[in-house]
Amino acid sequence: MPISVHLGDLTQFAADVIVNAANSDLRGGGGVDGALHRAAGPGLLRECLAIGGCATGDAVLTAAFELPARFVVHCVGPIWNGGAAGEAELLAGTHRRALALVRDAGAHSVAFPAISCGVFGYPPELAAKVSLAAVAASLASAGDDLEVSFVCFSEEIRRVFADQLGG
Numbered sequence: 715m716p717i718s719v720h721l722g723d724l725t726q727f728a729a730d731v732i733v734n735a736a737n738s739d740l741r742g743g744g745g746v747d748g749a750l751h752r753a754a755g756p757g758l759l760r761e762c763l764a765i766g767g768c769a770t771g772d773a774v775l776t777a778a779f780e781l782p783a784r785f786v787v788h789c790v791g792p793i794w795n796g797g798a799a800g801e802a803e804l805l806a807g808t809h810r811r812a813l814a815l816v817r818d819a820g821a822h823s824v825a826f827p828a829i830s831c832g833v834f835g836y837p838p839e840l841a842a843k844v845s846l847a848a849v850a851a852s853l854a855s856a857g858d859d860l861e862v863s864f865v866c867f868s869e870e871i872r873r874v875f876a877d878q879l880g881g
């Protein structure tokens with residue numbers, strides 16, 4: 715199965731590329747962003763600050779420093795604002811951009827968190843649908859053998875993503 719859903723901590727997950735749920739300043743923050751920066755060490759923040767920022771819906775690639783991965787892709791998902799502000803296209807876009815960066819880096823496996831489902835307030839059922847569809851469409855159009863994992867931090871979110879993947 716090229717796409718799988720897991721319960722776990724992304725900072726401990728084994729994949730070539732770990733995806734961060736960042737903000738457009740790339741200055742670190744709470745949630746999975748804070749956890750990844752703590753686990754990676756200060757080099758990650760230095761590289762992010764040197765990049766300077768990333769638009770919502772886009773993504774950038776850095777080294778992984780102390781994380782058990784080769785690279786980190788920092789995705790900037792949308793803040794939920796009711797659903798009529800282009801949130802779905804921005805959420806799909808950041809997933810597509812992340813997979814393009816993974817391919818360009820020559821990596822074969824990538825692990826995503828539930829982007830925008832925490833501080834950014836995106837309803838998980840809607841985010842799971844958009845995120846999984848964007849990844850599935852990208853895999854189908856590229857026709858490659860990327861292994862994509864969604865690593866969820868709570869059983870509730872894991873179930874939402876697993877149900878969406880199954881149905």
Ligand code: AR6
Pocket residue numbers: 722723724725735736737742743744745746747748749791827828829830831832833834835836865866867868871
């Ligand atoms: N492993 C996997 N998932 C995690 C982990 C972890 N270690 N920690 C939290 N999550 P969030 P967002 C889950 O808030 O909504 C930050 O301050 C979490 O339970 O991390 O995209 C950034 O700097 C939730 O399901 O990201 C931005 O400012 C999911 O990861 C802003 O938050 C995403 O929650 C981004 O907000």
